[in-house]
Amino acid sequence: MSGTETYLLDGCARAGSHTLDVYRKHGGYDTLARVLKELTPAEVTEIVKDSGLRGRGGAGFPTGLKWSFMPDPAQDDRTRYMALNADESEPGTCKDRVLLREDPHRLIEGCLIAAWAMQLSAVYIYVRGEYRLPYDRVQAAVNEARAAGLVGAKILGTDFSCEIFMHKGAGAYICGEETGLMESLEGKRGHPRPKPPFPAGFGLWGQPTTVNNVETIFNVPFILERGADWFKNLGTEKSPGNFLCGVSGHVERPGVYEVPLGMPAQRILDEHAGGVWKGRALKAWFPGGSSTGLMPASTIDTPMDHDSIRGIGSMFGTGAMILLDETACVVRASFVIARFYDHESCGQCSQCREGTQWLSQIFERIEDGRGRPEDIDLLTDLAHGMAPGKTICALSDAAAIPTHSVVKHFRAELLEHIELGRCPLQAKRVAEGAPA
Numbered sequence: 069m070s071g072t073e074t075y076l077l078d079g080c081a082r083a084g085s086h087t088l089d090v091y092r093k094h095g096g097y098d099t100l101a102r103v104l105k106e107l108t109p110a111e112v113t114e115i116v117k118d119s120g121l122r123g124r125g126g127a128g129f130p131t132g133l134k135w136s137f138m139p140d141p142a143q144d145d146r147t148r149y150m151a152l153n154a155d156e157s158e159p160g161t162c163k164d165r166v167l168l169r170e171d172p173h174r175l176i177e178g179c180l181i182a183a184w185a186m187q188l189s190a191v192y193i194y195v196r197g198e199y200r201l202p203y204d205r206v207q208a209a210v211n212e213a214r215a216a217g218l219v220g221a222k223i224l225g226t227d228f229s230c231e232i233f234m235h236k237g238a239g240a241y242i243c244g245e246e247t248g249l250m251e252s253l254e255g256k257r258g259h260p261r262p263k264p265p266f267p268a269g270f271g272l273w274g275q276p277t278t279v280n281n282v283e284t285i286f287n288v289p290f291i292l293e294r295g296a297d298w299f300k301n302l303g304t305e306k307s308p309g310n311f312l313c314g315v316s317g318h319v320e321r322p323g324v325y326e327v328p329l330g331m332p333a334q335r336i337l338d339e340h341a342g343g344v345w346k347g348r349a350l351k352a353w354f355p356g357g358s359s360t361g362l363m364p365a366s367t368i369d370t371p372m373d374h375d376s377i378r379g380i381g382s383m384f385g386t387g388a389m390i391l392l393d394e395t396a397c398v399v400r401a402s403f404v405i406a407r408f409y410d411h412e413s414c415g416q417c418s419q420c421r422e423g424t425q426w427l428s429q430i431f432e433r434i435e436d437g438r439g440r441p442e443d444i445d446l447l448t449d450l451a452h453g454m455a456p457g458k459t460i461c462a463l464s465d466a467a468a469i470p471t472h473s474v475v476k477h478f479r480a481e482l483l484e485h486i487e488l489g490r491c492p493l494q495a496k497r498v499a500e501g502a503p504a
């Protein structure tokens with residue numbers, strides 16, 4: 069891990085940061101103007117590829133490589149789109165909200181640079197329905213940019229034209245999955261599509277489409293302004309740059325913090341989030357949102373980058389750490405998460421539709437004191453049946469991973485909960501003032 073420099077949140081701290089005036093006063097849209105004048109689309113994609121930027125939406129896929137999957141316009145003259153994924157619904161994840169709300173023009177500049185690189189006709193920004201102020205801020209920024217000749221026909225007096233349209237989600241986690249999102253944008257139910265075909269070949273309305281996350285695209289103007297080498301100097305070799313780490317749960321100062329990829333989770337917890345609340349000990353943590361699984365406290369010194377987190381059997385995901393203190397009940401936490409995935413499954417695949425329901429019901433009965441010792445192996449069997457490759461999208465796996473992790477790392481506590489018929493930690497919580 070290298071670098072202590074910040075850039076992602078710097079603009080957000082300025083008074084009136086969401087307005088065009090303030091953004092332009094600090095050099096906003098200068099990079100877009102230079103890119104349109106001096107760089108070919110292929111050169112922009114090459115710089116983004118060279119920077120090593122990886123998607124911040126969950127899978128960590130290399131962004132420049134993804135852009136290069138779009139067909140060559142000389143050989144395929146279909147209309148081309150980008151869907152900007154601002155659905156942000158993974159439990160624990162709240163980083164995109166800050167960027168949408170506080171620095172929407174930088175996001176628009178990133179979208180337009182991406183649009184130039186991929187020769188797009190339009191960008192659709194799909195915003196989580198509950199994000200009312202962020203949505204209004206981005207819409208106002210698009211209006212301001214359009215009035216200033218930055219969006220729409222002949223951008224900044226060049227021959228390049230690109231529209232930006234906004235879309236509000238309606239509270240469905242599955243609409244954050246890239247093909248569910250495209251179905252929803254087309255006005256249909258957010259049911260993910262089987263892949264292949266992949267969005268670059270058959271996306272929105274059957275046209276070539278790239279789906280990128282808000283934070284991913286937010287990095288783009290910085291990379292084009294400061295260069296790929298500058299970006300590679302931050303973070304780690306395989307996961308360059310800074311990321312926005314959302315920290316929630318039992319910590320003194322929950323929030324969204326900008327840190328270089330590769331910073332150990334323990335340091336983020338101590339130096340930014342103020343440590344575990346009330347001076348208690350850490351019991352467990354989710355490294356990157358609920359679908360990345362519950363890890364034991366012994367792994368908290370792991371560097372927050374894709375490879376290191378994979379090394380402890382988890383995933384970097386959205387980089388959103390959720391921390392549980394020593395009084396937290398892993399059964400209760402597992403039930404809450406399983407219930408979420410059960411509610412959010414779209415129901416197309418039987419493994420996911422039935423599996424998420426059964427996981428939720430089994431965790432509920434253990435939580436209620438009606439669990440049986442054999443339930444632990446039943447949970448594992450069910451989760452195995454929900455593995456990737458058997459379903460249309462990754463939601464099924466997102467529900468299975470926390471189940472596998474809780475059985476692997478907290479089997480003894482599950483068993484104790486079942487044998488006692490109640491939470492073994494309840495007495496401790498009551499002693500500390502919780503309701504009996």
Ligand SMILES: Cc1cc2nc3c(=O)[nH]c(=O)nc-3n(C[C@H](O)[C@H](O)[C@H](O)COP(=O)(O)O)c2cc1C
Nearest residue numbers: 123124125153155156157244245246280281284462
């Ligand atoms: C169930 C599910 C929900 C998802 N929700 C989001 C989301 O809210 N925001 C997001 O950017 N990516 C989400 N993703 C990942 C997207 O499918 C896609 O990989 C991502 O938007 C690509 O952007 P990136 O390459 O810039 O990371 C979700 C994936 C799944 C399986």
Ligand code: SF4
Nearest residue numbers: 414415416417420461
């Ligand atoms: S895995 Fe689940 S959420 Fe994804 S398509 Fe199948 S049923 Fe729907």
